[in-house]
Amino acid sequence: MTGNEAMAESAVRSGCQFYAGYPITPQNELTAYMAKRMPEEKRVFIQAESELAAINMVYGASAVGRRAMTSSSSPGISLKQEGISYLAGSELPAVIINVVRGGPGLGNIASAQSDYFQATRGGGHGDYYTPVLAPAGVQEASELVSCAFDLADFYRTPVLILADAIVGQMMEPVTLKAQSAAKQRGLAKGGRTAHSARKDWALGKKKKKPQNIIRSLFIKEGALEAHNQKLLTKWNKIKSQQQRHSTYKIKDADYLIVAYGSQARIVQAAVDSLRKEKIKVGLFRPISLWPYPVKALKRAAKGVKKILVVEQSLGQMVEDVKLTLATKNIYFMGRAGGGIPQETEIINWIKKNL
Amino acid sequence: MKIIYDLPKSLKKVPAHYCPGCGHGIVHRLVAQVVDELNLGKKIIGVAPVGCAVLAYDYWNFDVSEAAHGRALAVATGIKRCLPDNFVFTYQGDGDLASIGLAETIHTANRGENITCVFINNACYGMTGGQMAPTTLLGQKTATTPKGRESEKKEGWPLQISDIIAGLKGVSFVARSSVSNPARVKQTYGYIKQAFGKQIDKKGFSLVEVLSPCPTIWQKTPYKAGRWVEEKMSKVFPLGIIKK
Ligand SMILES: Cc1ncc(C[n+]2csc(CCOP(=O)(O)OP(=O)(O)O)c2C)c(N)n1
Ligand code: SF4
Numbered sequence: 285m286t287g288n289e290a291m292a293e294s295a296v297r298s299g300c301q302f303y304a305g306y307p308i309t310p311q312n313e314l315t316a317y318m319a320k321r322m323p324e325e326k327r328v329f330i331q332a333e334s335e336l337a338a339i340n341m342v343y344g345a346s347a348v349g350r351r352a353m354t355s356s357s358s359p360g361i362s363l364k365q366e367g368i369s370y371l372a373g374s375e376l377p378a379v380i381i382n383v384v385r386g387g388p389g390l391g392n393i394a395s396a397q398s399d400y401f402q403a404t405r406g407g408g409h410g411d412y413y414t415p416v417l418a419p420a421g422v423q424e425a426s427e428l429v430s431c432a433f434d435l436a437d438f439y440r441t442p443v444l445i446l447a448d449a450i451v452g453q454m455m456e457p458v459t460l461k462a463q464s465a466a467k468q469r470g471l472a473k474g475g476r477t478a479h480s481a482r483k484d485w486a487l488g489k490k491k492k493k494p495q496n497i498i499r500s501l502f503i504k505e506g507a508l509e510a511h512n513q514k515l516l517t518k519w520n521k522i523k524s525q526q527q528r529h530s531t532y533k534i535k536d537a538d539y540l541i542v543a544y545g546s547q548a549r550i551v552q553a554a555v556d557s558l559r560k561e562k563i564k565v566g567l568f569r570p571i572s573l574w575p576y577p578v579k580a581l582k583r584a585a586k587g588v589k590k591i592l593v594v595e596q597s598l599g600q601m602v603e604d605v606k607l608t609l610a611t612k613n614i615y616f617m618g619r620a621g622g623g624i625p626q627e628t629e630i631i632n633w634i635k636k637n638l
Numbered sequence: 639m640k641i642i643y644d645l646p647k648s649l650k651k652v653p654a655h656y657c658p659g660c661g662h663g664i665v666h667r668l669v670a671q672v673v674d675e676l677n678l679g680k681k682i683i684g685v686a687p688v689g690c691a692v693l694a695y696d697y698w699n700f701d702v703s704e705a706a707h708g709r710a711l712a713v714a715t716g717i718k719r720c721l722p723d724n725f726v727f728t729y730q731g732d733g734d735l736a737s738i739g740l741a742e743t744i745h746t747a748n749r750g751e752n753i754t755c756v757f758i759n760n761a762c763y764g765m766t767g768g769q770m771a772p773t774t775l776l777g778q779k780t781a782t783t784p785k786g787r788e789s790e791k792k793e794g795w796p797l798q799i800s801d802i803i804a805g806l807k808g809v810s811f812v813a814r815s816s817v818s819n820p821a822r823v824k825q826t827y828g829y830i831k832q833a834f835g836k837q838i839d840k841k842g843f844s845l846v847e848v849l850s851p852c853p854t855i856w857q858k859t860p861y862k863a864g865r866w867v868e869e870k871m872s873k874v875f876p877l878g879i880i881k882k
Contacts, residue, residue: 343709
């Protein structure tokens, strides 16, 4: 399966009941897969008239308690940002997949990691964050989509999957998690899963109160500030509870390379080559880009001589590494616009800087 | 004693924030009345616009979602596709529906979504202080057309959005009315009830356009604003059923 298809199938198996999307390369396989699979499961698929419409349809589906998802690539994600801000402000769960391509502007359709700032700093207007999960392969992409739905429901927040074009397009074997029997039962009964059953804030439900309202407008003096403070408590909770990462051969490492997504796969190959030459190098791979895995990175960087950050961008995640580790020995290697830092370049850099 | 006129149950007993003579309050009440009469109270979900009516949920006593400016019909599509047995309607101004949300409006109607849209045409942007709307009349002065709207090679003509929508296959009912006098209020009530009926019968998209006075922006007394609707607006936007 390709990463795009695996993410789509995983969404279906995670109980996604509503999908809306608009065509854009390199994520078209995902939308096409959902067009076929969602009706098979008697769930909703809509090809929207634009990314604006798609994200706002997701807003509506989420407002009535359904697990809802949209996917796109960089220019389309820019269009969705207003909607993501509204989702965050209204505390509506949703999953948004960005299969990142080169920018700015129309850019190109090659793999890139240049949407890191947009993804990890809220992206739209207002004081908010969204959890951001970055898979490095097809198996992980499928697992993180499932995780994203759970995080979204648990914290009542939009969750972003930041997959680069390589992860979206690469083909790898994948073991998909089975749809749980309970979920299937729930879906048969008009689509309400165990998750939505608990969403007592949702519209259109039988309830004691006469009225539920989904809103992000707080006009009374002090009301928005109080709402923002409440959201801040939530972001802080997510920060302390949801840091995810993985490491590779870091135990005795003198040199630490930090990379995420498909770039981490290339770095891992470089680490193996360097280790064969007895050069003690290891890989630290953030999986949650927000919250950034600061606790683990601090531990991993202890006693390390040099830290190299490698990205398919001109230097975005490197800022989080610098914020986390207030040290001087942080270096950056990156290429943009479809350029990918190669294994040999990484090996050469480490050897030159021993 | 027999009560012949009372507040609908779907309307809260609170003072409204609308300006004196504004049409929004009247249409809110008509919607609430129809909701009561059709017994939709438990099934209804409204979508509020960005515009003067953004706080509609402060007045209606049923479930309401906000939507980003212009996106009410996309939000309503998401809701209705998930809950096809619920009753879903949007309430939108002319800027919301016919300018920034034009793509959503046309495509929701063209998909034949079984949704009802209550469209308030006040020929201006009320909330942001009276700029030109797509429905602003030729010659009408607004904050952004200080010399009056000019057509050719400038601001174009008042957009006949309801007529465009009526031409789409997925649309079951389109009508235009006003709330400038009691007879027109009654006509509007009738149209809203018919449009809601189309959704109940699963006939597809339905829309009621209401020419609605905005005395504040028009700088007219409520009475004169009503007269202006009758004498000027209704000439450009003729009243009656456009599609049935
Ligand atoms: C994306 C975006 N652009 C602009 C605005 C500012 N804005 C708020 S209401 C409005 C126009 C409202 O006019 P209309 O839809 O005609 O409703 P009315 O207030 O006249 O009832 C605008 C432009 C906004 N909230 N969001
Ligand atoms: S500005 Fe116009 S539309 Fe808005 S509340 Fe006042 S009269 Fe009504």
